[in-house]
Amino acid sequence: MxxxxxxxxxxxxxxxxxxxxxxxxxxxxxxxxxxxxxxxxxxxxxxxxxxxxxxxxxxxxxxxxxxxxxxxxxxxxxxxxxxxxxxxxxxxxxxxxxxxxxxxxxxxxxxxxxxxxxxxxxxxxxxxxxxxxxxxxxxxxxxxxxxxxxxxxxxxxxxxIDFKSRLQEQLQAKGTVDITYNIEDEERNEDNSQVFKVSVALDGRILAYGFGSSIKDAEKAAAQQALVDLSE
Amino acid sequence: MxxxxxxxxxxxxxxxxxxxxxxxxxxxxxxxxxxxxxxxxxxxxxxxxxxxxxxxxxxxxxxxxxxxxxxxxxxxxxxxxxxxxxxxxxxxxxxxxxxxxxxxxxxxxxxxxxxxxxxxxxxxxxxxxxxxxxxxxxxxxxxxxxxxxxxxxxxxxxxxIDFKSRLQEQLQAKGTVDITYNIEDEERNEDNSQVFKVSVALDGRILAYGFGSSIKDAEKAAAQQALVDLSE
Missing domain, CATH: 1.10.1520.10 (Ribonuclease III domain)
Structure with a gap:
């Protein structure tokens, strides 16, 4: 051009x-x-x-x-x-x-x-x-x-935006915490693409879920959802 | 206010x-x-x-x-x-x-x-x-x-502005050089304040002179004058 x-x-x-x-x-x-x-x-x-x-x-x-x-x-x-x-x-x-x-x-x-x-x-x-x-x-x-x-x-x-780091910073502001991500479900679409469901938990209590085509994306989505819930 | x-x-x-x-x-x-x-x-x-x-x-x-x-x-x-x-x-x-x-x-x-x-x-x-x-x-x-x-x-x-550093950078762009500052004169005014005259030399050849109420100020003035002369 x-x-x-x-x-x-x-x-x-x-x-x-x-x-x-x-x-x-x-x-x-x-x-x-x-x-x-x-x-x-x-x-x-x-x-x-x-x-x-x-x-x-x-x-x-x-x-x-x-x-x-x-x-x-x-x-x-x-x-x-x-x-x-x-x-x-x-x-x-x-x-x-x-x-x-x-x-x-x-x-x-x-x-x-x-x-x-x-x-x-x-x-x-x-x-x-x-x-x-x-x-x-x-x-x-x-x-x-x-x-x-x-x-x-x-x-x-x-x-x-690194939602996982941001969630960690926000939760740690109140003291040491244990944040864990767990794969809850994994499905395969007809076109063979995958969907992961991941939970994020604070001291063993689940805060939010996230979905994504990779585990990384699903974790990010869960952290983002937890941040939204916490800000409400 | x-x-x-x-x-x-x-x-x-x-x-x-x-x-x-x-x-x-x-x-x-x-x-x-x-x-x-x-x-x-x-x-x-x-x-x-x-x-x-x-x-x-x-x-x-x-x-x-x-x-x-x-x-x-x-x-x-x-x-x-x-x-x-x-x-x-x-x-x-x-x-x-x-x-x-x-x-x-x-x-x-x-x-x-x-x-x-x-x-x-x-x-x-x-x-x-x-x-x-x-x-x-x-x-x-x-x-x-x-x-x-x-x-x-x-x-x-x-x-x-750090005129001494700037002069050094400009002169060194063409290779290693020897830059020296020398006190040429020192006078005392009636009110007891001092005036220093300092020269700046490149490989032994004087580039410029500067005056100041301290050696530091006179060196700075000499470097500034040398930069002005070099840019002309």
Missing amino acids: SPEEFINYLSKNYHVNFDNVDLLKEALTQRNYLNEHPKEKGRDYQRLEFLGDAIMQASVTEYLFKRYPDWDEGQLTEMRITMVQTKSFAHFSQVIHLNEAIRLGKGEEMNGARHRPSLLEDIWEAFIGALFLDQGQQAVVKLLNQTVFAAIDENFFDQF | SPEEFINYLSKNYHVNFDNVDLLKEALTQRNYLNEHPKEKGRDYQRLEFLGDAIMQASVTEYLFKRYPDWDEGQLTEMRITMVQTKSFAHFSQVIHLNEAIRLGKGEEMNGARHRPSLLEDIWEAFIGALFLDQGQQAVVKLLNQTVFAAIDENFFDQF
Whole structure:
């Protein structure tokens, strides 16, 4: 996808405009690409990444602050760490097809850089920096409302949260405790996939159950359910 | 100074308004104050600090990005670290007399918390978060233009920069070098204060001279002068 095609894609699918093509090119250009195209003017994405990193941090912070008026600064910080991280930004780079528009050096292309999470994170931040300069903070929020912020309601960030550690921390706050996970049931679907049922118990008393296609997932689900029950 | 008096001070001296007194009180309230005033409703400053920290980071980032179009991300990052730090924010808290309006617990007051840099940094960030919510980003920039950003032109942040390390890094980039500082002269003023003249030399060849009221300050000034000469 060329930068111009990406601008069309963005306008059509997210109703977000982008005017300055040179600025977008800068956000999409990796250093090695410039080395291989000496006639190309302009810079690589790193200055825009410096800007976009701070814009993302502030945008997510403002959103969480206003969305969760009852959360204290510890809860807000934890949620922000979950949202502002490599895996998250790499995912959203692919969601909006930003990865297809990166201008990569040939060697980097061969090495699979187009799918490398650290590059996809950088490009996401650089693009947000460019969007901020080109269209302002409101356009950034408009795009985030349809991507990063919408993902909260889809429980997208749950996969990055270690619910078992969180349950342990919460229960241990009152003293030493014995937390155990037990497989209660294991079923095989018609397509041969498995479903595990796992219980989590505190000092021998079952707190909650969880289901999952692996024991690990079922344990995580049980811990998450126990946390929900405890917070009620 | 009461929160109301601080609002007047801010309006008179910085032409920055603030409407919501309860929000300002929250930004100025330390946890122990609430413990000692159980009838007082509202929170301590920590949620607003979470917000203001990100707003400061983004505001300084945008300012540096636009002010220094020729700097690369390394130079920008270094300058941001110098500006966004405890000593810096503690200083500006005192400049705008924010420290006089903090609502402190008695024990903390006795312990000198009103002059503790870490508290002054927190309060600066909390106040910026409150100003952002109350008046928007433009008001934040208006205040920063008169304080933190203006201080760049007054070379305020130079005191936080380790010019000797920076000179060493720059010279060593080309290989091992021998950098020496020598006291060239020492004079005593009429008021008995001293002035040192120090030279900095690279492999025995003098690069620059510096003056200062201590040997340390004179060395720093010499390194700074050498960096200026090298960059020309």
